[in-house]
Amino acid sequence: MARIERTVGFIETMDCVSVSKIPEGKEWTYEIKLDGFRVEAVKLHGKVTLYSRRGNILNQKFPYVATALKDLPDGTVLDGELVALDAKGRSVFNLLQNFRSAEAQIHYYAFDILVLKGKDLTQLPLSERRVILNKVAPANDHVSLSAVSPGPLSKLLKFVKTHGLEGVVAKRADSVYQLGKLTGL
Secondary structure, three states: OOOOOOOOOOOOOOOOOOOOOOOOOOOOOEEEEOEEEEEEEEEOEEEEEHHHHHHHHEOOHHHHHHHOOOOOOOEEEEEEEEEOOOOOOOOOOHHOOOOOOOOOHHEEEEEEEEEEEOOEOOOOOHHHHHHHHHHHHHOOOOEOOOEEEEOHHHHHHHHHOOOOOOOOEEEEOOOOOOOEEEEEO
16 A cells, blocks of 8 residues: 655544453454543654644653653654553552642553654554554653553453553454544444
8 A cells, every 4th residue: 555645743643442341352452541641742844742632732741751752763653551550560640740749640541643754644454553552662760662462351351450551442453543533332
């Protein structure tokens, strides 16, 4: 598939729907649901801009996260979650709201790459975008990749329950990124 050029900037996020039963099967991957702010990181002309889900710029609140993403290639857009971690490594929304006193606990988990060097990747399958993300996203004190598990779902659900975590997000490995869509089964 030929990649197309894309104007680099804020992209309307693809969001998932809540379901009563998490889908299972080899076509699904799973991530721990994080309790934070959905944030797109956009690097353009040498500068990283952090955008909220509604397109608000968050650089003044989290300049250290923007700095931690400075090594992204120019013309790149990442999708992820900005969280504050407690002493046990769990995301805690209340800590995030106290961002001025919690800098050491603030972390950006990248879970998708939408654009790389001006090339639109949204029509590639999630599994391919994750391979690209693994090569591009920096890992440091404020940035990591979100952990992806191919299953089994029962083991992951037990882990989430035992550790008092937010939940699980299921994503089809072959799915494309549908801008501005609320997607589910």
